[in-house]
Amino acid sequence: MNQRHLFQVAILAAAVGTTGTLWAEETSDADRVHRAEPVDWNKGGGEQDEALHLEPDIENGMDVYEVCAACHLPEGWGTQDGTFPQLAGQHRGVLIKQMADIRAQNRDNPTMYPFSLPQSIGDAQALADVVAYIESLPMNPAWGKGPYGPGTEEYALGEQLYKDNCVKCHGEVGMGDVEKFYPRINGQHYAYMVRQFEWIRDHKRRNANPEMVEQIKNFSDKDMQAVISYTSWQPVPEEQLADSVDWKNPDFE
Amino acid sequence: MNALKSVLISISIAAATTASLPVLAMDGAELYVTKTCVACHGKDAKTPILPIYPKLAGQSPDYAYNQMVDIKSGARSNGMTAAMKGVMHLVNEEEMRAIATWLGTLN
Helix, strand or coil: CCHHHHHHHHHHHHHHHHHCHHHHHCCCHHHHHCCCCCCCCCCCCHHHHHHHHCCCCHHHHHHHHHHHHHHHCCCCCCCCCCCCCCCCCCCHHHHHHHHHHHHCCCCCCCCCHHHHCHHHHCCHHHHHHHHHHHHCCCECCCCCCCCCCCCCHHHHHHHHHHHHHCHHHHCCCCCCECCCCECCCCCCCHHHHHHHHHHHHCCCCCCCCHHHHHHCCCCCHHHHHHHHHHHHCCCCCHHHECCCCCCCCHHHC | CHHHHHHHHHHHHHHHHHHHCCCCCCCHHHHHHHCCHHHHHCCCCCCCCCCCCCCCCCCCHHHHHHHHHHHHHCCCCCCCHHHHHCCHHHCCHHHHHHHHHHHHHCC
């Protein structure tokens, strides 16, 4: 057996050993991102339920969060360009569900995947801990807003679409529903929400709620931008925001 | 007098800033952190989060630069590149060059 062949076997073994079947069996990102059918959107059970009911240790959560901070920033504010979502202010159940889904490969996110693994984050307890820590962070007062502010034609369109399609689950100003794992969407970066909305509409985000997939299936790109822009202009309760856009998380100074 | 003084100071700061910007070399070490390379490849650029991700410290700057350019453009899409593609819009050619140069200086 020549050296090159040995090397390839070693790589393959490493891939299977460390990350399960995701990397080893599939050939491209497209396969992963375009997998046809949505999974059960919220089976619950297992690690998700376990993490939800554990008593969190915020101190440990801070240690766990260090790895998240490289992309989501020490403040948990993500980036206005939408590359990384704001985590601060998001419901605990939603965060736990997304983490559990990414690591169970129910939500395809190749960039985040390795960070969701037990060897990076830890077990269900660590999940509960880090989410409790994130919950303690104030939100970004300068989140990314869409291009269509109040007074524009698109804002009015977005407002109507929101009333007809979104308000029942996400609430008047987009606070979501803690009990039902419906995310809060006010205060989230516009560009991030557009990407997720598009993936949900186009069946690329497999852990989406099928009711939402059905609800938005006829949205044009223009409708999508209007309704998300409208959402991004909704207010966030003052007491949930940091005092200043210059606030820095003292835990990571 | 005070107002005049602060205006003058502002002007001189502005002048100094604009004048020096083009000649300032980009800080590869800083870009490595702010552009999120550090998240996957490790603080020392040789402790990747997964063993199948590459160690970059000491890599040939031209090789590292070419891989970044190809992953960004999609010319290279094999291996683990799916994980990196999603953040490549964060860097331009000059920044990739600065990061690659800095990586080459590490041991």
